[in-house]
Amino acid sequence: MIDLVAIAIVGLGTYFSRALFIVVLANRRIPDPVLVSLQFVAPAVLAALVVALLIDEDGAVAIGIPELAAFAVGGGVAYKTRSHIWTLVAGMTVYWVVRAVL
Amino acid sequence: MSEAVSIRRRGFIDALPLFVPAFPFGLVIGLAVVESGMNKLVGWSSAPLIFGGAAQLTLISLLGSGAAVAAAITAALVVNARHVMYSAALAPTFQRQPRWFRWLGPYVLIDQLFALVSVRVDDDPDVFRTYYLTAGFTFWALWLITVATGLFVGPIVPVEWNLGFAVPIMFIGLIVIGIGRWPQTIAAIVGAGITYVAAGLPSRTGLLVGALVGVMAGTIAERFKK
Secondary structure (H helix, E strand, O other), rough: OOOHHHHHHHHHHHHHHHHHHHHHOOOOOOHHHHHHHHOOHHHHHHHHHHHHHHHHOOOOOOOOOOHHHHHHHHHHHHHOOHHHHHHHHHHHHHHHHHHHHH | HHHHHHHHHHHHHHHHHHHHHHHHHHHHHHHHHHOOOOOHHHHHHHHHOOOOOOHHHHHHHHOOOOOOHHHHHHHHHHHHHHHHHHHHHHHHOOOOOOHHHHHHHHHHHHHHHHHHOOOOOOOHHOOOHHHHHHHHHHHHHHHHHHHHHHHHHHHHOOHHHHHHHHHHHHHHHHHHHOOOOHHHHHHHHHHHHHHHHHHOOOOOOOOOHHHHHHHHHHHHHHHOOO
């Protein structure tokens, strides 16, 4: 139940962020300093998320060699191909192979 | 009337190639729902209710990892804050549109649709509306189906494969592909570093601290660039 409520809240918030200027503030512009900061929101949050997802129950960050290798190769492939599919394939393959070898 | 048909066909055909990269993403969200242990229908409902991959994946993976609900919601909302930019960019075009479309349009305003329609803002309002709705709801239908597919694939994959690791891999891809300028790289590195240092904070709130400091670092780096 709490999951559904959380999803609904994020859904409303997402709609609001998409509708803000189209429905509500049609004649306003975003102030330049805000516009500058907005472009850093996605990279900062997503990078923070990657680390947060690897925190175990005790609050320690559980990143081993397989994870680091997968991130490095996945990141490199993403940079080269700009493709989510190849990033996923390369990252998971490296992760599985390194884990099996170690 | 035949003109409307050809615009619809155009919107549909333009949407398909842009959906391809979203396909593995939708599957991973389905898998994340299965891994999180939440009710599958509830997890799937994030597709029509949120309709935004990064925010869905953020919310579901954090809820499943035992984060505080408020922290998970905040993180997901912040991830989607970039849509404000799309909203502002399209606002003048939407002013020439009927009220019902001004309310409905934002619901499907995802990255891919913005990329498609931002080059068509000078189209005739009727043409723009038809194109926007066709492409937007093509993405929408494909997305709902893809996330559902992930739900069915999830349980048949062996646990030892640790497919949940696909989630951080997808985020790495989103970061790298989304970064266009070096101050954004600084924002990402600082965001990750501070979250690492703050890992001991309760209920994964370290993530919010890391994100906030990351945004500040990017903004400062932008100043030094000049």
